[in-house]
Amino acid sequence: MNHWIIAPVILPALLAPVIGFVMRHDLPLARTASVAGTVALLVIAIGLFVTAGGDPQVYYLGDWPAPFGIVLVLDRLSALMVLVTTVLALLVLVHAVATGWDARGWHFHALFQFQLMGICGAFLTGDIFNLFVFFEILLIASYGLMVHSGGRDRMRAGLQYVVINLAGSTLFLFALGVLYSVTGTLNIADLALRLQEVPADEAALVRVAAMLLMIVFALKAALFPVQFWLPGAYANAPAPVAALFAIMTKVGAYAILRIHTLVFGPGIVATDGMAGTWLLPAAIVTIAIGAVGVLGARNLLALIAFSVLGSMGTLMVAISAFSPVATTAALYYLVHSTFAAAALFLLADLVIARREAGHLGARPATLQNGLFAALFFAAAIGMAGMPPLSGFIGKLMVLDALRAPGTMAWAWSAVLFGSLMTIVGFARAGSALFWKSTAVPLDEPETAETDEAPEAPSGTDRPAGAMELAPVMATVALLVMLTTFAGPLVGYLDGTTAQIFDRSGYVTAVLGTEGET
């Protein structure tokens, strides 16, 4: 058995208490340990990604046979998600250390490691109750990160975030209760097996469970009508944390992709087509909300938050087709949108720290205005889905995959109109931030400063150093690489998609050759 499968969970889980409880009085030490741990995690994730090419690998916790104990499953999808998480985590962590965000409150690094543990655990688990547990871990850790360093607006947004998500957790428990009462099992592979046998005329409870689970995951993925928490949370979180949260919405998308293809997916008579039927309109409305929010935003972080919402809509439109082609497109778009959002948040942090204001009103140009403008241009191009970055390719793939007669007109209109509004929104914001500012004299805005709570402590009136810029630039460089190497990547994703839709392969790998319980 490959013990490395559990390493992405255990490594941060052991490191976090040490950082939080042993090193808590020495920031340099905590930073060193946290960065070293994240680098190690990245190395492990690369190793897992490389070894995950073949059949799903299963890790039987406690050496109990499936489906009675808990299993971890490493397949191409989970390996990909863990890799994306760790790459993002390292970028965000370097940014947080370089900008000093980690020093503005207690326990940043411990919470950060716990957060990684939660995310990796959610991607790796093969047990639906265990998925709930890891949802809890990543929720509580993300709440801690979100309110990191405090402030009135942040605390208020944090409260909303945690309350709405706790409501979601409660619903998760209800759904699991219903599911367990019908199937008597919690192992995902076993669920997939048992659901195949449920006839349509006995499917009512199964359908309720599938629907409730979908709402739970949609809440995480910030899909209409449970998307309300996202803009406030992302716009008020510390920007590097918001950048890390780019992967958090993807946990919801991942869960839908996993559960609603494997367990309630195509070919299951009990729930046939239900997920797609409801996801598509929800995703389309989400795109619209995101686009409208981008266009109407008065604040840079809110603008980015709404663009994340729009990108989640686009992603879910692709997932809602539940077809292999669309799933490959969705996976590509998932990777892309994670890094595009992160790039924007990281950059916004650098800009806002120097502008001392997040709103898009007139302020004098900051130091390094040209550099920030160029980076913003690139990141915004990525997010809005303009060429030459990966957003455009992702968008093309999504559109190309959605050709079913009933879907096409709606999905295409939503994606294309959404793109237009996002482009206009970003153009207005960029023009106000980086162009108009050059016409504002330096001494004018002193009056405006008093009613604006300072977003960041002073001392930011200096140029961003290499370490502060490196994460943003690396993230943009990743978008370039996603574009350049789109061919090989999509090749890998095709294999991933094939594995996602190979239900019997997964079941056999987890439950043994005959797949009987």
Added chain:
Amino acid sequence: MNGQEAAVVVNDPSLIIIALLPFIGALLPGMMIRAGRNACAIFTALPTVLSLIMLLLLAPSVMAGQIITVELSWLPQLGLSVAFFLDGLGLLFAAMILGVGLLITLYARFYLSGDDPMGQFYTYLLLFQGAMLGIVLSDNILLLLIFWELTSLSSFLLIGYWKHLPEGRQGARMALAVTAAGGLAMIGGMLILGEIAGSYKLTDILAAGEAIRASDWYMPALILILLGAFTKSAQFPFHFWLPHAMAAPTPVSAYLHSATMVKAGVFLMARMWPVLAGTEAWFYIVTTTGLVTMVLGALIALFKDDLKALLAFSTVSHLGLLTMLLGFGTPMAAVVAVFHIINHLTFKAALFMTAGIIDHEAHTRDIKRLGGLRTLMPVTFVLGTIAALSMAGIPLLNGFLSKEMMLEEASHTDWAGSPWALPVLATLGALLSVAYSFRFIVHVFFGRVREDYPHKPHDPPFGLWIAPALLVGLVVLIGILPHVAEPLVRVAAGAVTGGTLPEFHLKIWHGITPALYMSVIAVLAGAALLAAHRPLDRAWIAAPRPEAKAIFDGLVGGAVGLSRWVTQRTHDGAMSRYLAIFVGSTTLLGYLAWRGGGMPPQTREMLPVPPLVLVGWVLLLVAAGSMALMHRNRFRSLVVMGVIGLTISVGFVYLSAPDLALTQISVETVTIMLLLLALHYMPKASPVESSAGRRIRDGVIAIAGGAGVGALALMFLLRDTPTISDYHLANSYEGGGGTNVVNVILVDFRGYDTYGEIIVLGIAGLIIYAVMEALLNGPAARKLRNTDYSLDRSRDRHPLMMVIATRVMMPIAILVGVYIFLRGHNQPGGGFVAGLVVSIALLMQYMASGFAWTQSRQKIEYHAMIGWGVVIAGLTGAGAWLGGKPFLTSGYDYFHFPPIEEFELATAMLFDLGVFLAVLGAVMLMLYSLSRIARYAGETVNREPMDYDPSADRTTRTTKEQE
């Protein structure tokens, strides 16, 4: 039949280099500006020159009818490849883009002032040039889309180059919005086209014209693609962005609006001509749009006083002319279009540069402030006049030739059954064109020399006028010797039509034809119109006319305002609404899902309800109802919560779940105690914030949600399913070494879940600590300090009875904790409950004697306790690795040491110890945080165990007691 298939196809990788050189070269100017402006310009020209040379090397074979292609794989799964091909049309456009690009580079070197960042300008210029080149060379329509959007983006940068000017920013945004919108529509069109043709390769699509025109999807594809072309080529009603793009520096205008950007739309229509043209729909949409644009553009141009605006609208008009010609759908019209593309490029680029020179020298482009420049700027006068005459269509200049041919085509094309519509309107367009061209000459160069120029003008340096001079040279050359251009026109037009071309020769004299009459009418009437310009102008200014920019700004502003309104209304942070929507939609969707399937047969009967259960049920109902009714009184609602929790615990006991009952009771106790402490620092009552209507709405939603959950529970409680618990029951002792299945599930079967949950608890402790620190460093601390809590406080905060009682209970309680911990594996209990029991015992001490007093008597840090708990649990799990087993594999054995009976030791107990420590640590850390707040709130630190000490002189007794 198709020309492409017949042609010889040659593979030549140098095409990729040609296409990519401008992008690679774009890196140079930004760096070379450090070496000076000349170096910067030279290194900008370098990639262009290289590209142009390589292109010209390929030109002979293209002229001979070959097609040069190259293809690199990029994203084969999507059908996207780096595929370029060079045929006649591509060659013509590529040469124009690179050639004019070179002239612009030269011109801009002298045009830009020292304050303008030249490196940036040239970088943008090369990016734009690369994007344009990519469009005309792409052999893959997805790749073409990429370059298409790139021109929108790079032109956005160029137009907004003078970023401090609001006109520049607004013009840039407007251009981006309009052209990007068209580009997005085109994405749709191209994807449809690719689907019909089964390939995204342009050459394949060109070969599939028949199938595409016959497809049901032809109309959507046509409209979407034309939207892209029309927006880019500024066709009515999308023409308005072009004049506003004139806020850019003049070299940009000269480049974008003569040779490149706006021609991209025309190029696309020409490229797609073999596929899309020839249908009714194509003819009416394209021809009509082109015609309207031509006339309207020319009319507006006549009344524009800004030189660049005049030229801009004249460009709009000429683009309309080209569009109309392509719309005719006849091969001859395509030939004329190709020829006019060349001619328009030469005279319009020269005119823009002339306008730029005048602006540069006189510091104004307002025609009404100019005049009489003929003597002051003789060189500029000659260049401007020749170019403008060509634009007017005066013989012996190239503009005359193509305009004549256009009129000829129009004269024998019917529009909706009318033979007159097209010729008349085309003549009108030509007439207006003559008028504004003459106005450009007469009102700028002729007339008296004025005294009030903003700046005394004189001819510019050589570097500034050489570029337009070269272009004017071409104007005259083609005008006099048209057959020079004929081979290029032939090969390009051949590429447009996809093969056969009608017999034609480019020549000056076509004989007495209808077109000649039309030309003559146009020139004479145009001159007459100019003579009457002054009154007409007054009428024009007085007449109400829609202002495109105002409409556009209103549209965008309206959209932004509406968006803002919608967003602020819906995402305003109203948590109760979010939750209402969440619960309401969940209930509804759950019901809809339930309706979609049948229920399995019921396998259990309803049990009779004993009176005891009924009492409990009523108690729960009443308590829940009271909670809703009196939640505003916070202490009272806490009491009610306790009632609910205890009733549920009793329910667990009744249903034979002692473990759950034990856990529930201890969790309940700890929670209530901590909440009580926390509530002390908060207002005692919640204000009324919601209207009665909203409360009713929320009540209905809550009842519906609750009823749904209840119905669901009832449904599955009436049905049995075999579950994995049967295995747990069977294997608990054999495999897990414990007879208490619940505990074995918690620490063994599903120990991983428990591991996760203690981490959740640990994180919660950390967060409470971190948030408390953040609060106490912020304004909240001031508020705490300034609030007077003294009235709330008891006179006897640490009563004697309580101190004594808790002291006595403490050892017993801890013993109970140890007992519960040890027996957990076989009897109800375990680390979680034990942790809670011990923490209750400790909590009581803190409550009795105050935090500081108690804190000074315990030595273990709570942070460390959580840490140890998590680490011990983790290491216990990882210990299994040493035995080669997976994480959390447990081992156990039975030991016998003589005085004691045989007992069992299991690794699971060690894991449980981790759980115990984490629970204890988390609870105590929460208490610690609360007491910090208390001290901020002004609570005094007591050094004595109780407020009234009966043995005031013998304080040491208390320490003894504690032991």
